[in-house]
Amino acid sequence: MTHTAAEFIPASTIALFADKVVTAGDRTTWARDNHQTLAAGHDLMVVLPATANVLSAAATGAAPSLLTAAITAATAPVVFFPAMSAEMWANRAVQRNVGQLRQDGHVVVDPVPAPRYDVAAGAFVESPAPPPPPRFAEIVRDRLSVHMPSTERV
Template sequence: MSDTAPRQNGPRILVGATGSIAVTTLPTYLAALRAHLGGTCTVLMTHSATAFLPAATVAIHADRVISGESPADWPTDKPSRLAAEHDLCVVLPATAHILAAAATGAAPNRLATVILSARYPTVFFPSMGAAMWEKPAVRRNITQLRADGHHIPDPVWHDAYDVATKSISHHPTMPTPADVAKIIGELLSQQA
């Protein structure tokens, strides 16, 4: 294990945070993961995720936070090293963009490159608008990711007020923090 790897007992979870408004709930999910699973949580934030939630805020709830794409960080935050230092990669929330990148083997950012570098499946928790979720391209990407061995639990549908349209919208989002922790715990026990 490297000097930057978490050294506590329990699972080493790498949480990929993407640019969805749902990322603002990430601290609650991190608290649930830690309470139910123990171990350590490293959060890898995409550039767009930090537009919704500052990395400094996430750092209060995680063992380590990585954000940005600077090549200067690669000696310690190289994608293959990050993948190897963790037991599971969880994308929370998973946008249509990261699903497409992972399904096609693209690497437009460090998170997508980590997913490609990992020798274990990634767990994606989608959150997006209903119109996006229902697009044939998104459905194809989900089918491909599942065929490739990744895990994509079905999202939970809920109503939320949409400020732009001034109406209630019904859209898919992530399960509750407790349910996410349970799903991840079950997947980790299958890996053991």
């Protein structure tokens, strides 16, 4: 989890749904959970949510965070699930970064319109979001099957 992600949702909550949670803020894990160890030995890397900032860093090869350093070090395919406002998603720079990531061989899944709560507006608004969980699981499963030898497929 990035520092910003940890501001929105506690690592302890994510731990309910994950085998392991790594946060850049926990310096006690740095020796074993660095960008190289996080990127090594995986069949697929999924970035959810992929913010405009993460897309930009990944598209340029920048590594200002543990997450983007792991993306840069990854030898497995990376699948990005963007989540941001409609205005940000439509921004030419964001779309240029998406195009660069795709050109580099990464997968960027186009977000789908979905309601989200806008704290500033105090109301639900339609906004680009990752696909619903069943579709998300299908996309990840499909990407894994593309990159796994046929003898390992389930």
